[in-house]
Amino acid sequence: MKRFVEVEQFLKARGIRLTGERQLIVRRAVSYLHFTAEELVKDVRTIDPTVARGTVYRTLGLLHRTGVVEKHDFRYGPPNYEVTFAKAHHDHLMCIQCGEIIEFQEPRVEHIQEQVVKRYGYQLLSHTHKLYGLCQKCRHVNPKRASKAPMLHVEEIVA
């Protein structure tokens, strides 16, 4: 079954009104792996220019609140969204040069996290774990000009 149909059924089952605008927005959103709010606005308005910016933001907020999309703050740049509906939990590895994003799973880290929160008497609700580096290609390319990304912290650089 198409991914957007599942999402639409999920929304309907929660008593959320399925308007034409929302359907369009959901269908465009699932076509991306990752996207920014403004990218989605542009994309949707390319197909139907009558859809207001506000509607895209509102729908994105709705999808976020209902757990259909996840919001990622990759460094440098506006937040990034991902339709995680019916998708296994994963974390991200990003190339700071070309922007490639790789999704990885690491149950061992999840396990250690549990130990950490227990240590401080916390109840774990969620987490983010992002790795930044250079992919094989970019490592061998001499950047033509300085990237816009700020210099890395001395302490952050892993030997």
Added chain:
Amino acid sequence: MKRFVEVEQFLKARGIRLTGERQLIVRRAVSYLHFTAEELVKDVRTIDPTVARGTVYRTLGLLHRTGVVEKHDFRYGPPNYEVTFAKAHHDHLMCIQCGEIIEFQEPRVEHIQEQVVKRYGYQLLSHTHKLYGLCQKCRHVNPKRASKAPMLHVEEIVA
């Protein structure tokens, strides 16, 4: 030795001009554990209202590029800065109710990260690892009203 003196020496050694504005900004910044750019602007301008907003932002950028401060995108709200100069690497655990931030160290996770990046042929440059949850106190408090934070993702909630 006072923390800000060390930072000032570090900047000087790198040939960075030490103006009165920069000294004030550094001194206020090191007095916080975590702060937002706007908080720092307000704080600095309380002491010297002639310092421009832009100067605080520029100096913060300078401190960031030189690795004196680190920028954290805790979810919900503007980014958070931390003077990490001469401070051991650590990650963060945050209470989403009261905002408490705990710094923790987990060499085991750092080690697993190395394995992950090797798996994909990447060179690791930096990472962020943030845990969100409820502290002991907040877990037992019935929130008076819904928090502004978006609902958690089903997949994000750890059993």
Added chain:
DNA sequence: AATCTAGTTGAGACTTAGTCTCAAGAAAGA
């Protein structure tokens, strides 16, 4: 100490990303 000059500053316009308001329009139940 006076001079020089590249780097820094204040002021404020500008940008980007996102929120809010409200009248008009559309979905779903009665």
Added chain:
DNA sequence: TCTTTCTTGAGACTAAGTCTCAACTAGATT
């Protein structure tokens, strides 16, 4: 079909941050 409630488009508004430029100043040079 009517009614109620929710959603929408339009655009004003806000928050956070960036940029420009003439005036100023730290620190090097004399």
